[in-house]
Amino acid sequence: MSVVLAVDLAGLTLPNPVLVASGCGGTGRELAGFGAFDGLGGFVTRSITVGARPGGDAPRIVETPSGLVNAVGMQNPGIDHFLATELPWLAQRQVPVFVSIVGRSLGEYAELARRLGRSPGVAGIEVNLSAPDAPGTQVFDVREPFHAASVVAAVSRDLPRGMPILAKIRSDVVRVVESARTVLDAGAGAVVVGNALPASMPDGRPGGLSGPAIRPLVLRCVTEVHAEVPEAQIVASGGIVDAHDVRAFLGAGATAVQVGTALLHDPITATRLVAELGEDR
């Protein structure tokens, strides 16, 4: 017998609680090449900006024990190209699509929200409020929770009523509860905890650490947010590799999870997790 996996998240019903994390699923087509797209609980795009971004210098990603440090620099083709060439393919699938957005100003966030809000095939918006190198990548600096709240409010104003906002915040144990509370008050339907953590590339450039190395930190953050803001819907993201990890995060209070770095190691991870969660235990 199989288990019903559907979950309600921010007003949407997702087929299951396993989403692909931003920046780790390519355009979606790459996963589909492995038969690893259809059947996902949701797909979050890499962060899309108003203009195209060429990304950072090489090396962009280095290995570290049980993790990766990346300085990809948010390479993306910009909103025009995304809407013309990537979203139509995504929109034809049955997988709920969340478009991750990042801007240099509140105005850019609002513009992205406006254009995506009226594009068919967008289930929701994920607002990237936790870029590990905000100054270096020249994105709007959301170091303080009230900055994050102002972004969420700006996005919210320009989205059609009812389109959910996932606010991706940093899994910084000291600030995460305050951040979660603030973005939820500003109109986010759920918090994503969290992004790659600020780290250093071997050559000293700023980067973000992801993978199983950060999982215990993220689990602590999810636990604290759930305890302090019990009404918050939480999407856990950080080092999830197997079904045991998913159950640990769901047990700690998360409604859903995102799989990121593990996909870079094994492109069928998320699909396998969906299957494993669906097996009767």
Add this chain to the structure above:
Amino acid sequence: MTQAPRGPVHVTGEVLASKRVGAYWHLTLVAPGVPERFRPGTFVALSTGPGRIARRAMWIHRIKPTGGYGATIELVVEPVGPGTEWLVGLPVGARLEVTGPLGRPWAMPKESVSCVLVGEGYAAASLFPLAERLRERECAVTLVVAGADEAHLLSALEARRSARAVTVVTGDGSIGRHGAVADVIKEVLDQARAEVVYAAGPPATLHAVAAAAEQAGAWSQTALEAPMPCATGLCQGCAVPVVGEDGVGRMVRACTDGPVFRGDRVRWDDLEAPA
């Protein structure tokens, strides 16, 4: 003729043989689904044990029919770090995750033309199956095999069976000509009256070959090696600066948009000296 299956697979492979030849290890793997999808120039990504998240990309050197196992793939591995050392230390029978074949293969000429194939170090691995396919199409094949020294020269003996003419170049002059590919390439292209040039090796070598091909009026194809954290097009870690058909510069992925690129499309100066 039946259509060959397309697209990569992600499977658990098994080590069937592991043999040291000079500085390299030739690893034979059972990887169901990979051999029948192979085309020269494609590669596989391997997982290299617990705690190492990034994949290791390896050229497929040949497909071998093996009794009882179906076809197998042979890879050439140079142990240069913990991941590749783990790989060459695997005993026969060990299992590992294999993804492939990945990447865009070498483009084949439609007619019988004169081809020069240049391979430096273990990267020459992908040229041997290419040479076979080209000979099947009755192309004249000239090979240049290069390495730092004799130990880093891949299958030079086999090269003599695969090609009409072979030039061997070593950095220390221990065998063949003393020097670098850049020193001999013009002469080889002229002698072969090359129309198409294929090159695999370090960026500086590829740049030199692409430039020489341009001068000689030949098409060039270059197989780029960049560290590929995922090798499946997901992470954008293996960015290559190119000029598109439209003349606009952009960053593309070595793993998915390559690894084979037209030599005149790569912005070599940006690749070799990132800002």
